[in-house]
Amino acid sequence: MSGGGPPTLEVLVERLGQLPGIGRRSAERLAFWLLRASSDEALGLAEAIRAVKEDLVSCRICGHLGESDLCSICTDERRDAGLILVVEEIKDLVRFEAAGLHRGVYHVLGGAMDPLSGVGPEHLGIDGLIRRCRDPKNNLRAEPVREVVLGLNPTLDGDTTALHLAAQMEPFGVQVTRLARGLPSGGTLEQASVSVLADAMDERRPLGGGTA
Amino acid sequence: MSGGGPPTLEVLVERLGQLPGIGRRSAERLAFWLLRASSDEALGLAEAIRAVKEDLVSCRICGHLGESDLCSICTDERRDAGLILVVEEIKDLVRFEAAGLHRGVYHVLGGAMDPLSGVGPEHLGIDGLIRRCRDPKNNLRAEPVREVVLGLNPTLDGDTTALHLAAQMEPFGVQVTRLARGLPSGGTLEQASVSVLADAMDERRPLGGGTA
Numbered sequence: 001m002s003g004g005g006p007p008t009l010e011v012l013v014e015r016l017g018q019l020p021g022i023g024r025r026s027a028e029r030l031a032f033w034l035l036r037a038s039s040d041e042a043l044g045l046a047e048a049i050r051a052v053k054e055d056l057v058s059c060r061i062c063g064h065l066g067e068s069d070l071c072s073i074c075t076d077e078r079r080d081a082g083l084i085l086v087v088e089e090i091k092d093l094v095r096f097e098a099a100g101l102h103r104g105v106y107h108v109l110g111g112a113m114d115p116l117s118g119v120g121p122e123h124l125g126i127d128g129l130i131r132r133c134r135d136p137k138n139n140l141r142a143e144p145v146r147e148v149v150l151g152l153n154p155t156l157d158g159d160t161t162a163l164h165l166a167a168q169m170e171p172f173g174v175q176v177t178r179l180a181r182g183l184p185s186g187g188t189l190e191q192a193s194v195s196v197l198a199d200a201m202d203e204r205r206p207l208g209g210g211t212a
Numbered sequence: 213m214s215g216g217g218p219p220t221l222e223v224l225v226e227r228l229g230q231l232p233g234i235g236r237r238s239a240e241r242l243a244f245w246l247l248r249a250s251s252d253e254a255l256g257l258a259e260a261i262r263a264v265k266e267d268l269v270s271c272r273i274c275g276h277l278g279e280s281d282l283c284s285i286c287t288d289e290r291r292d293a294g295l296i297l298v299v300e301e302i303k304d305l306v307r308f309e310a311a312g313l314h315r316g317v318y319h320v321l322g323g324a325m326d327p328l329s330g331v332g333p334e335h336l337g338i339d340g341l342i343r344r345c346r347d348p349k350n351n352l353r354a355e356p357v358r359e360v361v362l363g364l365n366p367t368l369d370g371d372t373t374a375l376h377l378a379a380q381m382e383p384f385g386v387q388v389t390r391l392a393r394g395l396p397s398g399g400t401l402e403q404a405s406v407s408v409l410a411d412a413m414d415e416r417r418p419l420g421g422g423t424a
Contacts, residue, residue, distance in 0.1 A: 004309030
């Protein structure tokens with residue numbers, strides 16, 4: 001494009017080019033596709049973007065997003081409100097939900113502590129988590145929190161945050177666990193980095209008699 | 213995602229996944245980016261999509277798109293209205309404009325003839341082109357058309373269309389040319405297909421004494 005198209009189209013190409021992983025050529029390709037697409041398809045996308053920015057609100061308990069100030073997970077009575085999985089970002093929550101691996105509820109921190117960049121605990125949703133653990137009245141259906149699973153990224157920032165959270169939880173008699181580390185299932189030893197191998201050695205488990 | 217996110221977000225992922233070359237994982241990545249983007253960035257994209265679908269109109273002379281019913285190229289008095297470059301699609305026009313290779317005007321057909329799929333000359337903007345060539349009154353600034361350059365794709369459909377157009381133009385005494393074919397500059401003989409080599413042989417040119 002670069003000056004070849006009408007300004008309205010140029011603006012769209014520029015906007016599309018701001019998306020992550022979309023270069024100039026891809027942005028042009030998408031813009032021409034939208035130009036030729038049915039109005040339903042193109043305007044439906046525009047409306048979906050608007051709705052995500054304007055209709056979604058943060059859940060006042062867990063920080064997830066939903067159509068009201070209590071998200072669909074927190075309002076689901078079948079979920080175990082005494083078991084909280086703490087994640088950095090909503091996308092991590094969504095990944096766990098898609099995998100169907102967690103029957104409890106969540107707490108979204110909105111990131112991880114990063115002291116070098118000046119991101120301290122006060123910038124994250126840690127206070128809300130502590131309130132839920134300290135007093136059942138602050139938790140869903142006034143249920144006491146039995147266990148907090150730290151589902152943070154296995155990175156320096158994630159570990160820093162996990163240690164901080166574990167220290168904060170200590171007075172409340174809540175069991176704090178973190179996700180296991182080791183070899184990624186389906187990978188090979190050859191591909192594993194030294195730190196993955198070290199985790200796998202550190203957290204090795206007995207291979208029991210009858211459970212082969 | 214697959215059921216993990218709030219419905220509003222799911223809709224956006226589905227809409228993004230309809231874009232060409234955007235798979236499910238990319239659509240999720242883009243949706244989360246839009247979720248975290250500033251309102252200006254995200255709503256600006258939504259608005260740009262809407263504007264392209266609702267504010268752009270076809271130029272009544274050449275079929276290009278613009279903000280009014282005469283496009284910015286047709287209304288540019290510095291362009292040579294006697295020299296028309298015929299292209300299949302607007303994106304081809306935009307490519308020529310970006311390259312700055314054409315000082316005349318355009319005619320956009322909206323595709324190429326494809327007899328096997330039932331796309332005949334009546335489905336393309338051929339009548340408008342003939343009107344412009346037949347009578348200067350139908351052309352920009354009532355200027356007679358001296359030359360029509362056929363800038364169609366070097367494909368079976370493009371060639372079919374080119375032959376049809378050349379036959380239609382014959383009565384009007386307009387010079388009809390087509391783009392040259394041969395080896396793509398920067399490529400190698402090794403990569404060239406048989407038909408490219410055949411074109412390159414057929415259209416070989418004398419390498420003149422003084423012009424080296």
